[in-house]
Amino acid sequence: MESDFSDSVESGLKLAKRVYNGKDRFVSAPKPLPAMDKFPLSRPTYLPTALMVYAVISDPAIVDNPDIPSYQPHVHGRCDPPVLIPLQMNEIGMEVDCDLDTAFVKVKGSWRVHCVMGSRSCDCQFVVPMGEQGSILGVEVDIHRKSFSTQLMRMEETQDLEKTVKSENGGMLGPQMFCLTIPQVDGGSVLSINVSWSQRLMYSEGQFSVSVPFNFPEYIVPPGKRFPTKERIQLNVDTGIGKEVMCKTTSHPLKEKRRQVGKLFFSYEADVITWSSTDFHFSYMVPLSDILGGLLLQSPSVDDFDQREIFCLYLFPGNTKNRKVFRKEVIFLVDISGSMRGKPLENAKIALTAALFKLTPVDSFSIIAYNGEIHVFSSSLELATMEIIEKATKWMSDTCVAGGETNILTPLNEAMEMLSDSDDSITQIFLVTDGAVEDERNICQMIKDRTDSRGSRCPRISTFGIGLYCNHYFLRMLALIGRGHYDSAYDADLIVIRIQRLFTTASSPILANITIDIFDQNDAFEVYPFPIPDLSSECPLLLSGRYEGNFPDSFEAKGIFADTSNTVIDLKVLRAKDITLDKIFAKRQIDILTAQAWFSGSKQLEETVAKMSIRTGVTSEYTRMVLLETDKQKLALESAGLKEAKKIGKRKKAASQEPKKMPLHGLSIGFGNVAATNENTPSGFGELKLTESDIIYEKTSRCCHKLSCCCCCCPCCINVCSKMNDQCVIFVTQLCVALSCLGCMVCVEGCCPDDN
Structure with a gap:
């Protein structure tokens, strides 16, 4: 799937040469990767390394500058599958909140449909590459006439929508890569997109680090005279343990805004001609000489279906260089x-x-x-x-x-x-x-x-x-x-x-057989995970859950070291103020509860997971993400009470105000496939073996790419060939070679790199 996506973008960049920007300025394809000079058989990959938006082009004839219409040679056929033309990005900003061991990322930007005629429209697809164990939380898209947003619904509530759903509406393109298709966007329109997700912080040798894909390619920069635009990053760190924080490394020139005990606040804002060409990376640590533990308490919000108190118990390994391991x-x-x-x-x-x-x-x-x-x-x-x-x-x-x-x-x-x-x-x-x-x-x-x-x-x-x-x-x-x-x-x-x-x-356990007395003595505690795992030198131990009753001001955790000696760790209880514990632990609790629901067959646990998923925005096996489409123009007419709106019957009017709902697929992993396992079906990795017909088609496609770049309809030629039988494909191949001999080769060499 990722290979097909990359091929579609590569074809889209070639098709984008049709876009004329005045004074002979054209959108050019990206330069080959440096490795291609050393390894001729390698190909550049066009998988996104940051939030990207693409025009989905099935009809190559609609590709043109929406502001400066130009003469374009007529093309025949359609692109099947559609090609993807990366849209030009006008602005970008990102906010990252690092709370305990989780990062919440919000990205806001705008992109313009620069490659489609003003009188035509196309679908637009955006792809969000996320960091470690990323989980999409929500998307909002605003266009001048429509707005779109995502929402989680129970599975049973989306059954009636499944009949009208299209598989290309959205889902997971690959590991940690979410994609979503916005239907029928007019040429020249500007898409304003807000997307948020959560991801886990990496931990190594006492150091936390966050890495967010933020590497934008050159070909999304608008051509012509370039005026500086703003690029913004905001970073907030809250360790939750009330200890001083030390900054270690950063990829962008962050400026410290303020500092509190256990908290850091940074910002980066610059006028740039080209967008960020490196992923955002930041690392920090809390210097600890020994194991540190504590417990955070928080009251539930008013809209929480579970009104029990929320807690988080943490144990940090501290300095483990001189500590004996088991x-x-x-x-x-x-x-x-x-x-x-x-x-x-x-x-x-x-x-x-x-x-x-x-x-x-x-x-x-x-x-x-x-x-x-x-x-x-x-x-x-x-x-x-x-x-x-x-x-x-x-x-x-x-x-x-x-x-x-x-x-x-x-x-x-x-x-x-x-x-x-x-x-x-x-x-x-x-x-x-x-x-x-x-x-x-x-x-x-x-x-x-x-x-x-x-x-x-x-x-x-x-x-x-x-x-x-x-x-x-x-x-x-x-x-x-x-x-x-x-x-x-x-x-x-x-x-x-x-x-x-x-x-x-x-x-790498340094503390084993951990017990918490108040958990064992009180049935009012619901703890995740349980039984309690060992404390590893390679990651903190975080337990979360709910409880009823009163919590003591302090209590003890007991365990055993590698030298078989017993230890007791005093844990102080504090109130968590600026972080939301239920959202930090939502994904891991949903995963654990889903596993328990599968094991026990409990419908009550399934219902709990569905409620938790809908409230926190974290996808689950018992909910479905739905894309809501709102027609802002129609709502404005209806709210203004114009004649066109008055003609609508009451029931029809009420229905018309409901957003259009489109379920998204591929956001859940399911509970395995025994039939595929019994048949020894491969896991989906690697390339499928090409048939003889596929090989002929591939060679012909390369020839069509070379021949047609001068008229910019190569994707069209490729997809026409895909509809032919083998004999027709061979004939087209021979015809392309003949035409090349008549003089087209000179044009080909001037506008397209050799694919062989």
């Missing part, structure tokens, strides 16, 4: 079923090999590769010496070959039997899979029974899901029961870095 006993479970063939399995093996080299010689491990059967590296745990790790790496290379079905229960049982109780080590299971199985609830119940019987000595279970066919809520529930961590990758290229990060976080 000895590790680890078993890796890696899926080698047929659907893992290719990049998913190869990248998983690379990540597991890197994880092995992070173990110390006092740690021990084994590996279980599973499909319909299990293949065990060693029936007992082996010390992680260099010799054994190299042996294990070779074993994975020889044994981990994709094929067969998926069976998760058998390898889990085998791993549980291999791990023994130990006072000076943390036993861990790392499960990697891309499939869903039918006995997932039974697996969770089995693990729950075993962990309940073994108590704090139970193995920690961390899970990693690959692709869309595995049940990510099953994996999340398994990690929740096993006091471990969960992560996922919906792109094969992200598997290595995410598995490594999951292993680093889960295998």
Whole structure:
């Protein structure tokens, strides 16, 4: 999908050469990437690296300057699929609020439909690349005659709308990339867009960092004489723990506005000729010599359906350089079923090999590769010496070959039997899979029974899901029961870095078996996540939830260090003032509650998730995002009571004032696909193998691109070819070569780079 999108933008940039801007100034395609000179086979990617808006062009004849109509050669046919022409950006501003471990991002800008005749219209699509674990919260679009906004509704309320919905209305274009289509925007119109989303802050060695895509390409800058325009960034930091904050790095020249204990306020505003060419990045830290904990309280808002008090308990690892870590006993479970063939399995093996080299010689491990059967590296745990790790790496290379079905229960049982109780080590299971199985609830119940019987000595279970066919809520529930961590990758290229990060976080506990007395003694507390995970040196531990009754002014958290010594941490209770705890923890609570609802089959939990989703704006499995379209001109007529409005009947008038609703797809991941897993359907990664007809079409498309650039109708030629049979395609190819020999090649070489 991302490759198709990039190709559509590339074709759109070529088609945009039709746009005449006066005095022989044309919109030019972007310069090739520097790497292309060294690697001729590589191609530039046109995936957005910041909020971008595109004109969706099906009819190339409508492409022209809306202000300066010019003579254009006639074109035949249509673009199928449509091409995407990036719109020119007039202004941009961004506000980032970093609260605890979450960043809330708001971006506001305006774009002009500069490439469509003033008398014609086209759909406009905008794409929002988000940061780490991004979740779209809302979109508002304003045009001179219409306005659009997003809203979350219950699934059952959108069933009647499904019959009229178009799949291209919007959804997720790729990992962390939200897209939305605004229908029928007139040429020359200006779109004012406000979009907001949340994303997680990264944490490493005591340092928080936020990274927001803010890298704009040159070709969205309006051509001609350029006047300076404003580029704005506002950054607010609230650590929530009342300790001094130290700034570390920044990508843009931020100016400090003011500073308070635990809070920072920055702004950046500049007159620019070209837009930002680098992502926004900012990092900071709270210097701590030891583990720091506390608890924040907040009363619910008036419109909150749950009127219980809100709390957040935090534990920060502090300086861990001289702190002893637990000895590790680890078993890796890696899926080698047929659907893992290719990049998913190869990248998983690379990540597991890197994880092995992070173990110390006092740690021990084994590996279980599973499909319909299990293949065990060693029936007992082996010390992680260099010799054994190299042996294990070779074993994975020889044994981990994709094929067969998926069976998760058998390898889990085998791993549980291999791990023994130990006072000076943390036993861990790392499960990697891309499939869903039918006995997932039974697996969770089995693990729950075993962990309940073994108590704090139970193995920690961390899970990693690959692709869309595995049940990510099953994996999340398994990690929740096993006091471990969960992560996922919906792109094969992200598997290595995410598995490594999951292993680093889960295998670095500095405080284990954490208990909070007031949670155990009072049933009025609802805590997420629970059971309480260990505190890792690689990330803070944050617990959230609701409670009834009175909270003490202080209480204690207890745990055990790697040297088996017990510790008690005093926790003070404070009131949270400037941050909204329910919105910070909305996404993680929704994910946990959804996993619990799946496991228990509770309709009450599903209803709770739906209410929480609608109130906080975070998408869920039980709600659907809907695009609302409001005709401002019609509303103005009706409110003014003009004759045209008076003719409308009362019922029809009331209906006409309702915004048009268009459901958006692809914002939920579902609960796995057992049928696709049983059929060993690939996870959707990699390129599909081309048929012979596809190869002929691809070659012809390249020829059409070269021949027609002088008249700027290459996308049209390509899509005409796509409707032909193989013999016609071959004929067109021969015709293009013949015409090139008659003299077109000179024109081609002057206006188009060679695609070969």
